Amino acid sequence: MKTLKTAVFGTGFMGRVHLEAIRRNEFVDAVAIAGRTVEAAQRLGAGCSVPTFTADYREILGDPAIDAVHVCTPNALHFSMAKDALLAGKHVMCEKPLAITVPEAEELTTLALKQGVRNAICHNIRFYPMVQQMRSMCESGALGEILVVQGTYFQDWLLYDTDWNWRVDARAAGTSRVLADVGSHWFDLAEHITGLRVTSLCSDLQTFHQTRKKPKQAVETFANKLLGPQDYVETPVDTEDFGAVLFRMGPRTRGSATVSQVSAGRKNRLVIEICGTKSSVAWDQERPDELWVGHRETSNQIFVKDPSLLAPGARTFADLPGGHSEGYDDTFKQIFRRFYSSIRTPGGKPDYPQFADGLRQLKILDAALRSNHARAWVDIAPS
Ligand code: SOE
Numbered sequence: 394m395k396t397l398k399t400a401v402f403g404t405g406f407m408g409r410v411h412l413e414a415i416r417r418n419e420f421v422d423a424v425a426i427a428g429r430t431v432e433a434a435q436r437l438g439a440g441c442s443v444p445t446f447t448a449d450y451r452e453i454l455g456d457p458a459i460d461a462v463h464v465c466t467p468n469a470l471h472f473s474m475a476k477d478a479l480l481a482g483k484h485v486m487c488e489k490p491l492a493i494t495v496p497e498a499e500e501l502t503t504l505a506l507k508q509g510v511r512n513a514i515c516h517n518i519r520f521y522p523m524v525q526q527m528r529s530m531c532e533s534g535a536l537g538e539i540l541v542v543q544g545t546y547f548q549d550w551l552l553y554d555t556d557w558n559w560r561v562d563a564r565a566a567g568t569s570r571v572l573a574d575v576g577s578h579w580f581d582l583a584e585h586i587t588g589l590r591v592t593s594l595c596s597d598l599q600t601f602h603q604t605r606k607k608p609k610q611a612v613e614t615f616a617n618k619l620l621g622p623q624d625y626v627e628t629p630v631d632t633e634d635f636g637a638v639l640f641r642m643g644p645r646t647r648g649s650a651t652v653s654q655v656s657a658g659r660k661n662r663l664v665i666e667i668c669g670t671k672s673s674v675a676w677d678q679e680r681p682d683e684l685w686v687g688h689r690e691t692s693n694q695i696f697v698k699d700p701s702l703l704a705p706g707a708r709t710f711a712d713l714p715g716g717h718s719e720g721y722d723d724t725f726k727q728i729f730r731r732f733y734s735s736i737r738t739p740g741g742k743p744d745y746p747q748f749a750d751g752l753r754q755l756k757i758l759d760a761a762l763r764s765n766h767a768r769a770w771v772d773i774a775p776s
């Protein structure tokens with residue numbers, strides 16, 4: 394079978410993560426990078442034997458030899474880039490959020506179907522083996538009826554008013570920051586693991602830093618922590634630092650989630666806990682190979698990842714034996730492997746999140762923003 398050719402749009406933190414993971418898939422070659430400048434694209438591709446660098450992603454879309462593209466730019470560019478790529482007949486792997494608004498995400502979802510190309514939204518966190526183990530436990534009934542779904546996604550890299558990134562600026566990121574950036578991962582997991590849908594919610598958002606000191610030069614995601622003293626411009630902030638969401642999943646299941654980028658010491662801590670009528674289960678992204686399983690009548694357990702012990706549905710998400718940790722980078726390898734395999738096997742059912750799942754997250758986000766604004770519960774249509 395032919396080796397697929399792909400391109401990366403965006404040269405920041407996510408562009409780097411995507412490029413590295415693409416290179417770990419044996420039947421895909423990364424052949425082009427588009428950046429803000431040719432130099433930025435060259436810097437990302439240095440040492441990777443990528444032949445083409447450009448500041449104009451449309452040049453890449455005009456190349457019939459390229460099968461797929463990865464959209465890894467700031468959020469506000471996702472819609473136009475993904476749309477142009479779909480119109481050019483490319484398969485698209487898009488970073489989350491899929492777009493800034495629900496109508497944009499609807500348009501992309503419809504267009505992808507019409508074009509008949511593979512489309513994926515990069516909710517990579519689904520691809521940790523222990524997340525899949527939780528899903529298998531919910532599916533098999535091991536937890537009983539699901540009563541409570543709760544958790545957090547906390548980071549600390551935007552704690553100080555001197556911390557800056559494009560995500561702070563609504564023109565680049567969209568109206569929401571923390572809910573769109575990390576809350577979308579949390580809610581995607583909650584629905585993916587339990588198989589339930591959020592049917593209504595009530596949210597409370599807070600922007601602690603109404604202004605931030607913006608460095609005069611661009612700063613890559615997370616790199617702000619290494620900056621020394623330099624010139625800043627005091628800049629108003631229009632995106633939230635924190636969000637709390639109470640939600641319902643159908644008539645009985647209840648839940649809550651808090652998301653924050655200002656929680657000292659929490660680097661990338663996504664915790665999700667699911668409590669059923671038989672048992673509970675909890676997972677923490679900072680300890681990805683472990684699952685806590687809680688019981689009422691016997692001792693609680695720490696279940697350590699080992700492919701031989703995982704449920705069959707979770708086993709294919711682990712490439713390494715027990716005791717050999719699999720983490721953040723590996724989740725991208727897993728989702729890209731499935732995405733590219735599906736391109737090579739037309740007609741097969743995709744086993745990764747698609748644009749429709751990205752649209753779903755935008756509907757939840759939109760409801761959370763409306764709820765915060767109205768200080769009221771908002772219903773969400775199941776989809
Ligand atoms: C920054 O908050 C970020 O890089 C997110 O954009 C990613 O989706 C998450 O995986 C890690 O944190």
